[in-house]
Amino acid sequence: MAEVLVYVDHVDGAVRKPTLELLTLARRLGEPVAVALGAGAEATAATLAEHGATRVLTADASEFADYLVVPKVDALQAACKAVSPAAVLIPSSAEGKEIAARLAVRIGSGLITDAIDLEAGDEGPIATQSAFAAAFTTKSRVTRGTPVITVKPNSAPVEAAAAAGVVEALAVSFSEAATGTKVTARTARESTGRPELTEAAIVVSGGRGVNGAENFPLIEALADSLGAAVGASRAAVDAGWYPHTNQVGQTGKSVSPQLYIAAGISGAIQHRAGMQTSKTIVAINKDPEAPIFDLVDYGVVGDLFQVVPQLTEEITAR
Numbered sequence: 001m002a003e004v005l006v007y008v009d010h011v012d013g014a015v016r017k018p019t020l021e022l023l024t025l026a027r028r029l030g031e032p033v034a035v036a037l038g039a040g041a042e043a044t045a046a047t048l049a050e051h052g053a054t055r056v057l058t059a060d061a062s063e064f065a066d067y068l069v070v071p072k073v074d075a076l077q078a079a080c081k082a083v084s085p086a087a088v089l090i091p092s093s094a095e096g097k098e099i100a101a102r103l104a105v106r107i108g109s110g111l112i113t114d115a116i117d118l119e120a121g122d123e124g125p126i127a128t129q130s131a132f133a134a135a136f137t138t139k140s141r142v143t144r145g146t147p148v149i150t151v152k153p154n155s156a157p158v159e160a161a162a163a164a165g166v167v168e169a170l171a172v173s174f175s176e177a178a179t180g181t182k183v184t185a186r187t188a189r190e191s192t193g194r195p196e197l198t199e200a201a202i203v204v205s206g207g208r209g210v211n212g213a214e215n216f217p218l219i220e221a222l223a224d225s226l227g228a229a230v231g232a233s234r235a236a237v238d239a240g241w242y243p244h245t246n247q248v249g250q251t252g253k254s255v256s257p258q259l260y261i262a263a264g265i266s267g268a269i270q271h272r273a274g275m276q277t278s279k280t281i282v283a284i285n286k287d288p289e290a291p292i293f294d295l296v297d298y299g300v301v302g303d304l305f306q307v308v309p310q311l312t313e314e315i316t317a318r
């Protein structure tokens with residue numbers, strides 16, 4: 001059976017959820033072979049084996065921590081050479097997309113980004129993408145070289161599937177470009193205790209309708225009642241009401257949760273670009289003509305200052 005490389009996104013050996021989702025998709029295409037790099041790479045093996053990885057190729061070197069993405073591209077290129085995979089799957093994070101693009105150029109392959117589904121095809125994997133505010137979905141296939149595909153978080157379920165997960169050392173020789181850009185400092189963001197925006201199963205976002213930073217705790221309280229992440233429209237971010245790290249949209253983050261709740265957000269195309277692939281969309285807006293209502297599964301026409309606290313209270317009571 002063909003092997004499919006899965007790039008492992010992990011923090012000191014703790015595998016992040018989007019990688020486990022990739023393993024589910026990889027099993028549709030062949031046998032998943034995971035590539036884990038950096039400190040804690042070997043510690044990922046048990047989790048990866050529980051989710052279907054037949055082999056785990058690991059490499060650790062200071063280059064992975066000290067420099068930006070090129071050392072990781074070098075490692076994935078070495079893995080491609082060693083495995084001759086049917087495809088390479090990478091999570092659609094900012095870093096993942098940069099790695100994928102550079103890898104595709106290196107190995108002379110085509111690239112598909114932000115897939116929301118994958119299926120096996122006679123001539124290679126077929127990727128589904130969403131376009132024009134989810135008005136269309138497209139299916140495409142890489143026609144040259146080994147397909148390199150990035151997949152949006154929350155596009156597939158995490159499924160347990162016991163496999164051998166045999167750990168093998170991956171030999172990597174770093175290119176000259178690998179040490180071109182050095183990391184000079186890392187600053188950990190203060191934890192809010194909420195899930196990471198791009199990985200969260202539920203996102204509650206607030207927009208200009210929230211009308212001030214002092215009112216965002218209303219959005220946070222609803223998010224906390226649901227165990228959700230908090231997002232914001234650019235209007236709310238530009239006004240200084242919420243940090244840019246939480247902006248959803250074309251110039252913010254792209255999210256694809258099971259449930260997206262938009263409160264006081266009109267639904268501009270640039271906002272939709274970051275949330276249109278959410279599975280279920282709920283909007284709370286006092287304007288029945290707001291464009292967001294064209295996109296939603298459930299719409300509440302009402303004042304968010306009444307609806308959001310009621311919703312929070314109802315959910316908390318359950």
Ligand code: FAD
Binds near residue numbers: 234236247
């Ligand atoms: P508005 O469009 O002002 O909508 C506010 C909504 O709140 C209205 O529909 C109103 O009816 C409703 N409302 C008001 N009060 C209440 C209330 N009490 N209860 C309920 N509803 C209420 N935007 C993004 O979000 N993300 C991006 O990444 C992004 N990138 C951009 C990139 C470019 C190049 C450009 C040009 C624009 C970008 N924008 C982005 C901006 C985008 O075009 C919109 O301006 C922005 O999304 C509007 O934010 P909003 O919906 O919060 O505000």
